[in-house]
Amino acid sequence: MTDELQLINAAKAGSADAFADLVKLYRKRLLRFLLTRCSSFADAEDVLQDTMIAAYRYLHSYDPRWRFSTWLYRIAIRNAQKMRSENLVEIGELSDEESDPLLHCIAHSETENLWVSARRVLNDDVFAATWLRYAEDMSISDISKALDRSDSWTKVNLLRARKALDTEMNHKNNGSKAYG
Amino acid sequence: MDKLTKQLKTDAAMIDVQVSDELDRRITASLQGVTPERPDLPAKQPRPAAFWWASSLTGVAAALVVIAIINVQSQPKSDPVQQVAKTSPVPEVTTPTIDWKTESAMLTRPLQQELEDLQSDLKKAEEKVKRDIGL
Numbered sequence: 486m487t488d489e490l491q492l493i494n495a496a497k498a499g500s501a502d503a504f505a506d507l508v509k510l511y512r513k514r515l516l517r518f519l520l521t522r523c524s525s526f527a528d529a530e531d532v533l534q535d536t537m538i539a540a541y542r543y544l545h546s547y548d549p550r551w552r553f554s555t556w557l558y559r560i561a562i563r564n565a566q567k568m569r570s571e572n573l574v575e576i577g578e579l580s581d582e583e584s585d586p587l588l589h590c591i592a593h594s595e596t597e598n599l600w601v602s603a604r605r606v607l608n609d610d611v612f613a614a615t616w617l618r619y620a621e622d623m624s625i626s627d628i629s630k631a632l633d634r635s636d637s638w639t640k641v642n643l644l645r646a647r648k649a650l651d652t653e654m655n656h657k658n659n660g661s662k663a664y665g
Numbered sequence: 666m667d668k669l670t671k672q673l674k675t676d677a678a679m680i681d682v683q684v685s686d687e688l689d690r691r692i693t694a695s696l697q698g699v700t701p702e703r704p705d706l707p708a709k710q711p712r713p714a715a716f717w718w719a720s721s722l723t724g725v726a727a728a729l730v731v732i733a734i735i736n737v738q739s740q741p742k743s744d745p746v747q748q749v750a751k752t753s754p755v756p757e758v759t760t761p762t763i764d765w766k767t768e769s770a771m772l773t774r775p776l777q778q779e780l781e782d783l784q785s786d787l788k789k790a791e792e793k794v795k796r797d798i799g800l
């Protein structure tokens with residue numbers, strides 16, 4: 486039995502400490518993901534907290550056939566959508582470093598971070614699928630579960646996202662060469 | 666690993682996020698205050714076979730009692746002839762009441778005297794009418 490499964494079983498038995506240890510494995514990754522979907526750092530932190538609470542409260546409904554991270558990401562995605570619909574702020578409207586939590590957390594570099602470009606050219610769900618695939622190394626099946634989509638949708642949209650990002654990356658490289 | 670995948674992974678790693686101690690404390694405190702929901706109660710233990718036999722017999726007995734009560738209640742309590750008479754389709758004869766708008770006469774003298782008085786009153790009335798119409 487893995488450590489994760491032991492912690493899950495202990496948390497299911499009512500141990501908040503076991504659950505706290507369990508979520509320590511994921512909270513940083515989740516917060517990083519939520520920064521790409523929330524309009525402020527505070528919102529991302531609130532969504533992370535709500536996600537942890539919801540996961541603990543409904544832990545009995547967790548199906549061990551799923552990866553625990555997939556289940557957590559699914560809750561986080563729903564909570565982030567809820568938060569954004571309440572705040573009515575479009576992420577695309579955030580363009581300066583002061584207001585955009587993602588830009589605030591990216592180390593300075595000469596070229597634009599590809600995830601910033603991805604957020605601009607991809608819609609929410611496709612961006613999330615791309616993030617889960619390339620930043621979290623999730624399988625197609627897990628991504629589909631997390632987003633509540635079919636495997637076909639995930640495959641097709643990952644392919645489209647790759648094409649869009651490839652174009653974006655080549656455009657930047659050509660631009661930097663031209664101006665370099 | 667192709668160039669795009671490598672770039673996506675590299676750029677994801679460049680997003681540096683730290684969970685602050687304050688957020689950590691908030692989450693821990695929140696979890697302490699949350700009571701996990703319990704799963705639904707497990708299914709009830711199956712009843713022993715004797716229970717179903719006893720249940721069936723009780724049901725049959727109850728049905729018999731109900732049938733017996735209904736039969737007893739449907740028995741005629743009085744004479745059948747009277748029952749027929751009561752349920753006869755012919756309506757009972759009733760005397761209609763007519764409003765004659767009459768007044769009762771107070772007979773204080775012998776009837777012959779009363780008759781004469783009435784005839785006299787009638788004659789006077791006839792004369793009065795004739796006089797009124799000019800005959």
